[in-house]
Amino acid sequence: MERFPDIEIYLAVADVEAITRWLRQALGDDDLTLGRAGKGIWRGRTAGAEPGVGIMLVERAADGYASLWFDCDATPWPRDTDCARDAARELGCEARCSLGGWQPGDDPDRFWQVTPDGHEHTIEWPDSGR
Secondary structure (H helix, E strand, C coil), rough: CCCCCCEEEEEEECCCCHHHHHHHHCCCCCCCCEEEEEEEEEEEEECCCCCCEEEEEEEEEEEEEEEEEEECCCCCCCCCHHHHHHHHHCCCCCCCECCCCCCCCCCCCCEECCCCCCEEEEEEECCCCC
C-alpha cells in the first residue's frame, strides 16, 4: 500500500482538547500538546523518534471545517482516507480528505467524506473562496 508523504484531513469539529486526546492515543505520545501558534492555528510535535511528527490544526480552514495536517509519513495512517476514517470514528464528527495524491488535471473539488456512522463516499466540495 502506498504511503503518502504527508496527511491532511478536514474535520467538521475543531475541539482542540478532543483532537489532542485522540492524537495522543493514535500517535502513542501521552505528552503531546497542541499549542496556539496564531489566531485559530495550533501546532505540536510528537516526542520520541526523531524528528517526530509535526502537526498543525487550522480552525475554520475551509467552509467552517478545520484542517489537520501531519508533515511527514511517520503516522499510523498510510493515506489521508485512513486518517479520516479513524478521526470520524474517534471524534464523532464528519471528516473529509482528498481522494488521493493530487496530479495536474485532477478535479480539485472532489473529496472523500466519512461520517461518524462509517458511511463513506465521494463528494463535490468546491472552494467557496471564504
